[in-house]
Amino acid sequence: MPVTIYDVAREAKVSMATVSRVINGTAVVKDDTKKRVLDAISRLGYRPNAVARGLASKRTRTIGVIVPDVSAAFVAEMVRGIEDIANMYDYNIILVNSDAQVEREVSLVGTMWEKQVDGIIYMTNVLSSQEIDAFEEAQIPVVLCATEDPERRIPSVNIDNYRAGRDAVHFLLEKSCKRIGFVTTDEGESVVADRRLQGARNRMRDMDLHVIRTGKGRYEVALSKVREYIESQELDAIVAASDELGLAAIHAIQDMGKRVPEDVKVIAFDNTRLATMVRPEMTVIAQPMYDFGAVSMRLLTKLLQDEPVENYSVTLLHNIVERQST
Amino acid sequence: MPVTIYDVAREAKVSMATVSRVINGTAVVKDDTKKRVLDAISRLGYRPNAVARGLASKRTRTIGVIVPDVSAAFVAEMVRGIEDIANMYDYNIILVNSDAQVEREVSLVGTMWEKQVDGIIYMTNVLSSQEIDAFEEAQIPVVLCATEDPERRIPSVNIDNYRAGRDAVHFLLEKSCKRIGFVTTDEGESVVADRRLQGARNRMRDMDLHVIRTGKGRYEVALSKVREYIESQELDAIVAASDELGLAAIHAIQDMGKRVPEDVKVIAFDNTRLATMVRPEMTVIAQPMYDFGAVSMRLLTKLLQDEPVENYSVTLLHNIVERQST
DNA sequence: CTGTTAGCGCTTTCAT
């Protein structure tokens, strides 16, 4: 039989209310009795039951984290950021994978509701109205993480993807590249990727931007698509929408006997550890992956304890890390 | 005010007990009344409160997952396996990072206890008796995942690391390599890595195995250590304890102007996506990372519902994937 | 500063 707050109360010869007070620090307790309670707690090896607490207080100190797939490097790094800050504020996280499927995402918001999480950190490729409806119905505070909400209805943490796209192209143009290819997912697969492409197009002005589509953006697909494309077009530079796509581009180029950066320059997005694990090491538009998670979680804690929030839509800074691929 | 089971009962003109029965299928309910209840549920948009359920039933359908660091590729893949199977059996996971620090690990088992998780999946580098004591005290079923328990006291899922070490060396020896280096972490950093080294040593018989230590096994450290070592010793093959270390080895070799596999062959452990994202692509001893998680979780579900278990210590198979680095 | 007393929303006997 596990030890309950009632056992502690008896052992310390006080009421359960007093025990609750010393555990939670919700009211002043005389030093002397506090000590008695603490002694009793350690003597009995008492652990407060978080489930009972949750039921009584209506707060579980648990956050739901909904992501497309933890096994993606970018996401895992972000989750680590979330968990670190959650831990710091004494929250735990329930992690689920949605594979970015709307139906599943809506259902997951439902299970988070049932589990009575205090808040949700949400990441997806394309935010649909069904998901927003689900948030409303569940009445749970949500922070979007590295996810674009065109109408900015929901608190979020992001970078300026449009500018990031511009910056990548600008960087190559300054190196006097003329024929630039943009390797990315299919249109509609990711709002973030689509925004970057828009930014890139804008910076090209009236020059052509050669868009290379790679489905969901996997290495193997990109490898063959880039190869095909380069054979037909004489590109001298490539922007890749992720490190993985960047790696594929570099290898495709090298497999054809061309050199990076001499023949073709490559710049990619993200800056996961992959970027420094290729030869040549990759120049990137670095995304603050860990910070996405950490800042989202911090924002959520503010929302949860009604701290003043200056900005419900935080924009983190991206930056260019120049390495050998350009 | 959220809808409760009581509201549903009233709406359907039955008792809450009956509502509970149709939700949980714990007893036969007449088709007619079941329909009334289901209607009421959807009409009111009722969601059972998992916290209240947990308190009443003493089972939370939540599993604690304690890992060193989700942001490591290997771990993230494993967590994905855990979550997929958990989801299949209607469990959720609470994920925490321990950074493999004993003190923190013990404390995390404590918070899992408080959260009343039904079971724990545990991964660490070195399992200490303090952690085992913590499991005992919390009285929670635990499954070790990709973690060596020398005394096999706790249910676990692993590969045969000793044999895997032997196999790696055997493979190189068959290719008539003579001077083999083993790149790994410092001794005592990881029981798994140490076991592999033992296996490797065994297969070498009376020949020298050149052990290259790299602290905690990070790419950057390995890069310089391997370089130093290769300059002084004429190695013709390397076994690396992880993909990351393997990549470092390949790059160190190439940076010195030597060729892989012509001058030095490289075989690594794990087979994360990294292995096919290098040139040359890496030959590896593949570990079933996803399966580690999936099988662990499946084993745990058996433990939790008292299904018969044939084997409390599951050994998964590793296998060699030959690519261009050998 | 401390104790008493309702619940929180559900599951689970025990009756009927």
Place this chain on the structure above:
DNA sequence: ATGAAAGCGCTAACAG
């Protein structure tokens, strides 16, 4: 097949 009622272990008024 269904209902009544007693908790599960804790928090949060409300008294005093």
